[in-house]
Amino acid sequence: MADPTTDHHLLAPVPDDDGAPFWEYAARGELRVQTCADPACARPRFPPRPCCPHCRSFDSEWRRTSGRGRIWSYVIPHPPLLPAYAALAPYNAIVVELAEAPRIRLVGNLVAAADAPLNSVPRERLRIGAKVQAVFTEVDGVHLPRWVLERP
Structure with a gap:
């Protein structure tokens, strides 16, 4: 069992393929959000997923906030x-x-x-x-x- 006096977080995230970039950017101290790369849509989405729920595009980028x-x-x-x-x-x-x-x-x-x-x-x-x-x-x-x- 983790020692709560030294551990700051006891439940660790389990990155998947869609969310892995979120954790890679976090390691650099950046908070980024997956965003639809279709210029007609360009909506942010979280949690990360392969397809935009708004326009169904599979193109995405990670925008810094x-x-x-x-x-x-x-x-x-x-x-x-x-x-x-x-x-x-x-x-x-x-x-x-x-x-x-x-x-x-x-x-x-x-x-x-x-x-x-x-x-x-x-x-x-x-x-x-x-x-x-x-x-x-x-x-x-x-x-x-x-x-x-x-x-x-």
Whole structure:
């Protein structure tokens, strides 16, 4: 079992062929979103998939975002959803709406700094609409996007 006092994330992502570029860019500290490459469509999509759900084009590109967004929703699990997270409770899980692509929402954690533990932000600091910025931390060779408040 992972040591919650040293591990910042206990569930590791499992990249697939469609999502692999997302993790490759994250390793460079870039938050990119798959976007339809058909100029008539050009809509972003997440999660990544082979075909555009809007125009059915199979052409896509990965566009860099500013990494800025706002908290669209959040939860503080009571009790922790998995036993391995018990030592980190209370912690948050947030849904972030990206500034450049409001229909794109990513799940993560609000933390005080990239390498801070999941419980580093007091629950009273969480609020719907709060502006956040993506940061990245490496856990077991995978760079995970997390979120910090734009104005702490």
